[in-house]
Amino acid sequence: MSLDLPAGRAGGHRRRRGAVRVRRSFLSRLDIHAAPYLFVSPYFVLFALFGLFPLVFTAWVSLHDWQLAGDKDWVGLANYGELLADEKFWNATYNTVGIFFLATVPQLLLALLLANALNKRLRFRLALRLSVLAPIVTSVVAVGVIFSQLYARDYGLINWVLGLFGMDDPIHWQNAKWSSWIAISTMVDWRWTGYNAIIYLAAMQTISRDIYEAAALDGASSRRQFWQITVPLLKPTIIFTVIVSTIGGFTLYAEPVIFGGGSVSGGTTGQFQTVAMFIVKEAFRDFEYGYAAAAAWVLFLLILIAALINYAITRGLGRSSR
Amino acid sequence: MSKSTHRGTLLAAASMATFLTVTACGSSEAPSTNAQSGTSQGASAPAEPVTITLQTFGGGKNFGYSEAVKEWNAKNPNIQIKYDNVAENFENDYLPQVLQWLEAGSGAGDIIGIDEMAMGLMAARPQYFADLAQYGLDSRKSEFPEWKWNTGVNADGKLFALGTDVGGLAMCYRKDLFEKAGLPTDREEVGKLWPDWASFIKTGQQFKAKLPKVGFIDGPVTVFNAILTQEAGKNGGLSYFDKENKLVVDTNPAVKSAFDTVQQISEGGLSAKLEAWSDPWNAAQKTGGFAAMACPSWMRGVISGNSGEENSGKWDVATIPGGSGNWGGSWLAVPSQSKHPKEAAEVLSYLTSKEGQLFAYKEAGGTPSTLAGQQDPAVADSVDKYFSDAPAGKIFAASTQSIAPIFFGEKHSQVRAAVEKVINGADQGAIKWGEAWAKFVAEGQMAGN
Known part of the structure; x- marks a missing residue:
């Protein structure tokens, strides 16, 4: 803090109050040095309580054969060994990654194009921008229920429409991997595309018009402007959305659970069981807490790895086109 | 099971497939005679009034205990029952919740309902349940079919649960x-x-x-x-x-x-x-x-x-x-974490008695597990209006007589x-x-x- 005060006045002030200075200095030092930490502490206290403790405790549990309301025996890393050999876990991982790609790639591309369109001069621009954001305020459960009805085998709207085009055998969407993945991906996309589009739009508006004008003067088409100016300058934002989508995609739970009629098994043969569902099934249906805790930690590592890979890929965006 | 609770709630439909709301789901049952009004089981009055929490599961009318509880509460000012249906869905919601309460040592009611499919699981965890024989409930053995009784005996050979209804x-x-x-x-x-x-x-x-x-x-x-x-x-x-x-x-x-x-x-x-x-x-x-x-x-x-x-x-x-x-049927047990196991056992005994079971049958349709309850005219002569006035009591009682x-x-x-x-x-x-x-x-x- 440097206030531009006349030196003499400040000095006199200090001299007059010299007597109380010693006693005050400890408190004021505490005020200056400790107060900021105190002010930010609520977040860290809450994080320690609800973030760090569960993380550490889960790690501790994962080293036991920990039955809910049952025996708890130390088994070391045995849960992890068993997990890595468990084909159901890998099936869940495969489903999670598959649904992630099927949902996220079109979602982010669509969001980018949508944001670009909304960034243009349009009639009813505000109304359009708001409507894009609308799905985010609907509850996941409502989305899941409505989409599950759309995709219902017997009375579903989508099978009815397909029937109009001559498809006689109704598709049982839950029955195969491909069909269930598509159904779940559309739920995810419906809800999150607008959210990402708004984030892109906000970032696009920070890009200076001058750059576009200069490019236009040089004869760059709007398409070229999009890919060579907008996208490279959006890179930090794209990295952010990719990482957030990765975390969301890898912890996907509510949509597939509702799609499966409330079961965490994800279809009769685990066609759409995600890792999050696998964890809940182990912990709260089979009561194997230790095993579920190990799976939760492996999921954490998987997300970390996937986020790093995605970060590396998106960081290279626009570089190749140089 | 009332229409609105069953179909109306999107959330319920969503988060669970009503997987085995096994016991007493209500039906529009019209027993031909009224169940006789209950007599209390000779509740010895403790000095301080005690509240016994009764936790159950199931959709609609679940265990069908509202009337039975009302009756008891009117007659026993010193032991009041608080009837709490925890969740509609047994397997997906109720059971995981109850197990966590048992493990944590608090949260579970003084009496909890258990569906048949978790009886093996609970019987293997004797440390969490009070021994009902300690409160004299082993005297009721002759009232139940042998298998219904034996399922309520846990791994330590202690009586921990008494039957409510049977499938038929x-x-x-x-x-x-x-x-x-x-x-x-x-x-x-x-x-x-x-x-x-x-x-x-x-x-x-x-x-x-x-x-x-x-x-x-x-x-x-x-x-x-x-x-x-x-x-x-x-x-x-x-x-x-x-x-x-x-x-x-x-x-x-x-x-x-x-x-x-x-x-x-x-x-x-x-x-x-x-x-x-x-x-x-x-x-x-x-x-x-x-x-x-x-x-x-x-x-x-x-x-x-x-x-x-x-x-x-x-x-x-x-x-x-x-x-x-x-197929199906439930039991009631007293968790050892209960602060009033003696009073809880008294209430449990009342609810699983012929009298308590008749209240439940009238309200929710679960066939009584006591032999006397099954033979009571309130059950045996009852017809089910919804099912074209089918003599439900006769049909289901006949099927339970030869239960294996x-x-x-x-x-x-x-x-x-x-x-x-x-x-x-x-x-x-x-x-x-x-x-x-x-x-x-x-x-x-x-x-x-």
């Missing part, structure tokens, strides 16, 4: 669909169509020939469970585990026999390929998507709740192929969930029937070991 099996069917298919609709004659499962399949084929687009039965799982309970009775009461808690999925002839019959039904195209407890299953009951369903006593509440008032009188109840069987005991292993519910998935998968085509038995055994072993 019949076949619920849609009269309107039977008529369209040119089959008889009178319940006596319908019962005569299928003395055994082979003739049941034959009837199904006749039905299918007339109405190829309608399922004869809902799906494979309800029939599978019905046959399994019947066959288990013939095989020493074993289903997935033997009495040493060893998994016998692959060797128990009862399991294989139930599986084979279901395979025949499914391959014959008689199934509507619906997963029990799913939303499409609920909807098909209303729209007439299938014609018949294996029907434990409490299932009537599920059907009437799902089908709605507009279908009242379209359903009826006939005897089940094979004559009898037992069934033993539940510790991991019964997990194994059951795993193998039912395979049966549904095979029925819907995700698994070939030719490979289904091997998969059935493998999944069962994975879940049970």
Whole structure:
């Protein structure tokens, strides 16, 4: 803090109050040095309580054969060994990654194009921008229920429409991997595309018009402007959305659970069981807490790895086109 | 089970498939005589008034204890019951919650309801439950069928739970669909169509020939469970585990026999390929998507709740192929964390008495497990209005008279969930029937070991 005060006045002030200075200095030092930490502490206290403790405790549990309301025996890393050999876990991982790609790639591309369109001069621009954001305020459960009805085998709207085009055998969407993945991906996309589009739009508006004008003067088409100016300058934002989508995609739970009629098994043969569902099934249906805790930690590592890979890929965006 | 609670709540429909709201789901039952008003069980009055929390599960009217509780509370100012239905869904919500409370040492009620499928699990955890014999409840042994009593005895040989209701099996069917298919609709004659499962399949084929687009039965799982309970009775009461808690999925002839019959039904195209407890299953009951369903006593509440008032009188109840069987039913236990185990045991004794069970039958339709309760005219002479005035009491009581005991292993519910998935998968085509038995055994072993 440097206030531009006349030196003499400040000095006199200090001299007059010299007597109380010693006693005050400890408190004021505490005020200056400790107060900021105190002010930010609520977040860290809450994080320690609800973030760090569960993380550490889960790690501790994962080293036991920990039955809910049952025996708890130390088994070391045995849960992890068993997990890595468990084909159901890998099936869940495969489903999670598959649904992630099927949902996220079109979602982010669509969001980018949508944001670009909304960034243009349009009639009813505000109304359009708001409507894009609308799905985010609907509850996941409502989305899941409505989409599950759309995709219902017997009375579903989508099978009815397909029937109009001559498809006689109704598709049982839950029955195969491909069909269930598509159904779940559309739920995810419906809800999150607008959210990402708004984030892109906000970032696009920070890009200076001058750059576009200069490019236009040089004869760059709007398409070229999009890919060579907008996208490279959006890179930090794209990295952010990719990482957030990765975390969301890898912890996907509510949509597939509702799609499966409330079961965490994800279809009769685990066609759409995600890792999050696998964890809940182990912990709260089979009561194997230790095993579920190990799976939760492996999921954490998987997300970390996937986020790093995605970060590396998106960081290279626009570089190749140089 | 009231219409609004069952169908209205999107959330409930969503987060759970009402998986086994096993006991007492209400039906519009009209017993011909009134249950006699209760007498308290000689509650010795403690100095301070005590509140006993009673935790149950189930949709609609769940255990049907509102009237019984009102009666008790009026007569026992010193012991007040707080009746709390924790969750609609047993397997997905209630059981995990209760286990966490037991482990944490607090949160569980003074009395908790337990469905049959978790009795093995609870019996293997004697440390969490009070010994009811300590409070004199072992004197009630003669009132119950032996198997119902024995299931309430845990791994330490202590009495920890007393029975509330029993399943009793019949076949619920849609009269309107039977008529369209040119089959008889009178319940006596319908019962005569299928003395055994082979003739049941034959009837199904006749039905299918007339109405190829309608399922004869809902799906494979309800029939599978019905046959399994019947066959288990013939095989020493074993289903997935033997009495040493060893998994016998692959060797128990009862399991294989139930599986084979279901395979025949499914391959014959008689199934509507619906997963029990799913939303499409609920909807098909209303729209007439299938014609018949294996029907434990409490299932009537599920059907009437799902089908709605507009279908009242379209359903009826006939005897089940094979004559009898037992699917479902619950118990009450006192967790050892209860601060008032003595008073809780008194209340538990009242609720499981003939008197308490008659209150519950009147309210929610679960057949009493006490022998005296089953023979009481309030049960035996009752008719079910919704099911075309079927003499429900007579039908279900007859089926419970010859009930065979069934033993539940510790991991019964997990194994059951795993193998039912395979049966549904095979029925819907995700698994070939030719490979289904091997998969059935493998999944069962994975879940049970």
